[in-house]
Each structure stands twice: as structure tokens, then as C-alpha cells.
Amino acid sequence: MGILEKISEIEKEISRTQKNKATEYHLGLLKAKLAKYRSQLLEPSKKGDKGEGFDVLKSGDARVALIGFPSVGKSTLLSTLTKTESETAAYEFTTLTCIPGVIDYNGANIQLLDLPGIIEGAAQGKGRGRQVIAVARTADLVLMMLDATKQDIQRQLLEKELESVGIRLNKQKPNIYFKIKKGGGLSFNSTCNLTRIDEKLVQMILHEYKIFNAEVLFREDCTADELIDVICANRVYLPCLYVYNKIDQISIEEVDRIARQPHSVVVSCNMKLNLDYLLETLWEYLALIRVYTKKPGQPPDFSDGLILRRGASVEHVCHVIHRNLAEAFKYALVWGTSTKYSPQRVGISHIMQDEDVIQVVKK
Ligand SMILES: Nc1nc2c(ncn2[C@@H]2O[C@H](COP(=O)(O)OP(=O)(O)OP(=O)(O)O)[C@@H](O)[C@H]2O)c(=O)[nH]1
Ligand SMILES: [K+]
Numbered sequence: 001m002g003i004l005e006k007i008s009e010i011e012k013e014i015s016r017t018q019k020n021k022a023t024e025y026h027l028g029l030l031k032a033k034l035a036k037y038r039s040q041l042l043e044p045s046k047k048g049d050k051g052e053g054f055d056v057l058k059s060g061d062a063r064v065a066l067i068g069f070p071s072v073g074k075s076t077l078l079s080t081l082t083k084t085e086s087e088t089a090a091y092e093f094t095t096l097t098c099i100p101g102v103i104d105y106n107g108a109n110i111q112l113l114d115l116p117g118i119i120e121g122a123a124q125g126k127g128r129g130r131q132v133i134a135v136a137r138t139a140d141l142v143l144m145m146l147d148a149t150k151q152d153i154q155r156q157l158l159e160k161e162l163e164s165v166g167i168r169l170n171k172q173k174p175n176i177y178f179k180i181k182k183g184g185g186l187s188f189n190s191t192c193n194l195t196r197i198d199e200k201l202v203q204m205i206l207h208e209y210k211i212f213n214a215e216v217l218f219r220e221d222c223t224a225d226e227l228i229d230v231i232c233a234n235r236v237y238l239p240c241l242y243v244y245n246k247i248d249q250i251s252i253e254e255v256d257r258i259a260r261q262p263h264s265v266v267v268s269c270n271m272k273l274n275l276d277y278l279l280e281t282l283w284e285y286l287a288l289i290r291v292y293t294k295k296p297g298q299p300p301d302f303s304d305g306l307i308l309r310r311g312a313s314v315e316h317v318c319h320v321i322h323r324n325l326a327e328a329f330k331y332a333l334v335w336g337t338s339t340k341y342s343p344q345r346v347g348i349s350h351i352m353q354d355e356d357v358i359q360v361v362k363k
């Protein structure tokens with residue numbers, strides 16, 4: 001039996017197994033097996049798998065991948081938001097490679113990648129699915145573009161494809177400490193009440209991966225699936241924005257309903273509707289901030305902000321300004337929302353916020 005057949009056998013068995021206390025261990029094992037075969041499938045095997053036209057260099061402050069079924073309007077969006085033209089047409093699979101464009105927003109260069117449409121079975125190599133998914137894994141954000149005139153099922157299908165290759169959307173990494181040891185058996189602990197897994201199931205799952213010596217510490221009430229994610233270690237956790245395009249074709253009530261869904265933005269690329277809001281939300285989801293620098297006795301330089309990630313400290317700012325600045329750092333003066341007073345004298349670990357102004361004082 002080939003791997004694909006094994007996977008489909010297990011999927012069938014999982015779907016026909018009732019979920020209850022008695023089948024819990026059996027299901028846990030099946031899921032571990034499934035994850036194992038899927039990762040075998042993903043191993044870079046055959047040559048040419050990477051695919052010509054997909055190895056686009058990462059550039060700019062962040063990378064956004066456009067994922068969606070054929071003809072939902074991905075290329076129309078790229079051509080509208082960036083200076084790059086990507087061919088658009090009414091027929092499916094117009095785009096066959098990865099087309100990069102640059103969105104200039106708040107002084108940041110955001111790399112937007114237009115990609116071929118993906119279809120059900122993409123994860124197993126249908127169409128250019130594998131190459132598209134490989135690019136998605138390298139992104140800071142997935143823009144999942146959907147056709148607002150079509151059913152919700154399209155979104156579930158795409159999510160399933162990404163899920164099956166270890167991409168987790170809008171999810172935090174499970175808070176489980178896991179370390180493989182040379183000996184000593186399994187050391188199992190938890191800092192909270194576990195309602196969805198127990199020591200026996202943890203042990204069974206680990207055995208499936210031929211792991212007999214390990215330290216496992218649950219810091220939250222995780223599921224078997226989440227434990228498997230931690231064991232597999234090749235999962236990527238990405239924010240995802242669902243962009244519903246072609247709202248010019250649906251009723252206002254329907255637009256309203258979709259717009260209220262979590263992580264969703266409604267647009268019309270052809271009619272240029274709501275694209276400003278899309279960019280605002282994109283910025284929010286990328287968690288980028290701007291920090292302006294200021295020299296003593298001079299006004300801040302608002303023309304050229306530094307682009308950083310949310311949570312960046314004064315130390316990060318120093319590294320962006322100059323390679324040796326952190327070493328020479330004495331203190332900094334900061335104006336903005338991150339401080340109580342403006343200016344306020346802060347140390348190197350102070351956390352910056354969007355649109356703060358900073359003046360670094362050297363030793
Ligand atoms: N009604 C309507 N049609 C749109 C809108 N945006 C794009 N389209 C149309 O949708 C069709 C497909 O657009 P593309 O941009 O080529 O779609 P794609 O997702 O890049 O398609 P592939 O590259 O084939 O996967 C074209 O005929 C577009 O004119 C929109 O906002 N409203
Ligand atoms: K198309």
C-alpha cells in the first residue's frame with residue numbers, strides 16, 4: 001500500500017469511529033499514525049518538487065502569501081495593491097508561478113506573493129499545490145482569498161489542505177514542554193487539570209513515534225492533536241486573514257453577515273471597495289510598528305520610520321540603527337504611548353509601541 005492509500009484508510013477509519021471515552025486511545029493512535037504518514041509525504045523527495053518559478057527571494061519587512069481557489073481574484077488584488085501586473089483572466093489557473101509585488105504601507109515594504117490557485121488534494125500534490133503550500137509556510141501572514149458568491153465550504157476545504165501539511169492558522173503553539181531524553185523512561189507532568197488526554201494516551205502516542213524516553217510537561221489542557229503537533233515539531237503557526245472578494249455580486253445583507261465573521265474582511269478588487277480597510281487590517285495582523293528616531297535639539301525624523309515587530313525593545317531599535325549601538329547604549333528618551341511621561345528615560349529592555357519617538361544617548 002502506498003502512503004496516500006494508507007492515509008485515506010486511516011482517515012476513513014477515524015471518520016467511522018465514534019468519538020467517546022472508550023475510543024479515545026484508539027483515535028489518538030490513529031491520529032498519530034496519520035500525522036506520521038503525512039510528514040513522510042512532505043519530505044522533500046522527488047527532484048523538481050520545489051518547482052521553477054517558486055523560489056522567490058524574501059524581501060522587505062514582511063511577507064504575505066495569497067492562497068485561494070482558482071479565479072477568486074488573487075492576481076487582481078496583486079495588480080491593484082502593487083506596481084506589479086499579474087495576469088488576470090476569467091479562466092482558472094491563469095497564474096502558474098509565484099509573482100511577487102510590493103505593498104508600500106506606513107513606510108513599510110510588504111512583499112505580497114501572488115500564487116496559482118489551489119484545489120482540493122493540493123497537499124498531496126494536485127496542481128501546483130505542493131509548491132504553493134511550501135511558499136505559504138515561509139510567509140508571515142496568509143491572505144486566504146475567497147469568492148463571496150460561493151459557499152462557506154471552500155474555506156473549510158482550503159483550511160483542511162493547509163492543516164494537513166502542518167500549517168496552523170490563527171492558533172498559538174500548544175504550551176507543552178517536550179524533550180527527548182537518552183534514558184529514564186517517560187517523565188509526565190502537568191501544571192493544570194487535563195481533561196482531554198492522560199498519561200496512558202501520551203505514552204501510546206510517543207510509542208507510535210518510537211519515543212520511549214522523554215520529558216513531557218503540559219502547561220495547558222491540550223488535546224492529542226496538539227501533542228502530536230509538538231512532537232512533529234515542523235508545524236508553522238501563522239496568522240490568517242480571510243478576504244472575501246467579489247462583494248459587488250452579493251446582497252448587502254450577505255456582505256454584512258460575512259464581514260462579521262472573525263478574521264474576515266470583505267472587498268471587491270474590481271470595484272476597489274474596502275481595500276483601505278484591508279490594508280489597515282493587514283498591518284494589524286502583521287503586527288508591525290513604526291518607530292521614529294530623533295537627534296538632540298532636532299525634531300523627529302517622521303519621513304523615515306524604522307519598521308519593527310510588535311513587542312520590539314529599545315535593544316531591537318538599536319540593532320536596526322547601527323550594529324554597535326546596543327553596546328554603546330547608556331539610556332534612551334522615548335516620546336509616545338509606551339511611556340507614562342513624554343519624554344521618559346528608559347533602559348534597553350523597554351518595549352516600544354507604534355509611532356513612538358526615540359533618542360538614544362550613548363555612553
Ligand atoms: N465581480 C467581480 N469579479 C472580480 C473581482 N475581482 C476579480 N474578479 C474577476 O475574477 C476573475 C479571476 O480573476 P484573477 O485575478 O485572474 O483570479 P486568480 O485568483 O488570480 O485566478 P488564478 O490565477 O487562475 O488562480 C477575473 O475575470 C476578474 O476580473 C471582483 O471584485 N468582482
Ligand atoms: K483566473
Ligand SMILES: [Mg+2]
Nearest residue numbers: 074075094095
Ligand atoms: Mg492569478
